[in-house]
Amino acid sequence: AQSVTQLGSHVSVSEGALVLLRCNYSSSVPPYLFWYVQYPNQGLQLLLKYTSAATLVKGINGFEAEFKKSETSFHLTKPSAHMSDAAEYFCAVSDPQSSNSGYALNFGKGTSLLVTP
Amino acid sequence: KAGVTQTPRYLIKTRGQQVTLSCSPISGHRSVSWYQQTPGQGLQFLFEYFSETQRNKGNFPGRFSGRQFSNSRSEMNVSTLELGDSALYLCASSLGGAIIDGYTFGSGTRLTVV
DSSP: OOEEEEEOSEEEEETTSOEEEEEEEEOSSOOEEEEEEEOTTSOEEEEEEEOSSOSEEEOGGGOEEEEETTTTEEEEEESSOOGGGOEEEEEEEEOTTOTTTTTOOEEOOOEEEEEEO | OOOOEEEOSEEEEOTTOOEEEEEEOOTTOOEEEEEEEETTTEEEEEEEEETTEEEEEOSOOTTEEEEEOTTSOEEEEEOSOOGGGOEEEEEEEESSOOGGGOOEEOOOEEEEEO
16 A cells, blocks of 8 residues: 655754655555645645646645655755744655545655744 | 535544534535544544545444535544544545545544543
């Protein structure tokens, strides 16, 4: 089954610094990949998605991610962190060729981003 | 445009009871998925419905069930509640049900089993 691993359950950055959240996937075929953000007491909001088009994907709120097949990675970045970026971030994967799991997302454990003044 | 609405937002139940959670998708969306979120297991897929048909089911016991109505609203039911069922239950809807469409999530129902 498809899975993703998020390295670092907690990441702390200073306001204005680069944000880098890591996600590696396990797949023998190019999967669909997603990044979601969850603010306290809220549901998940889609930041961006990779569906085998451009390898560099731009999302909302200034976030972007690059699909690297050779590294099986889909890391999330933002050039300059804002206080409002503090939240839980989830990487998710789905297998587009699977008839069983094609409608389900497998989420990573999440990375909590802390932004300090 | 209204988002995904989940009711109730909070629920406290006693072990052994059963519970029904409701989800109203975005107008026009025909696919509804359910996920369980716990601190220990993270986000886990429960099931997905499209046009009243369950297309996929996660690895949960039969105590967890769901259904979708003709207006795309969905309910999930958990019978014989256990302490471990305490979780945030998230519902997500999608226009056509394809993963590439991306899902819109509701704010969830927080279930506490005592």
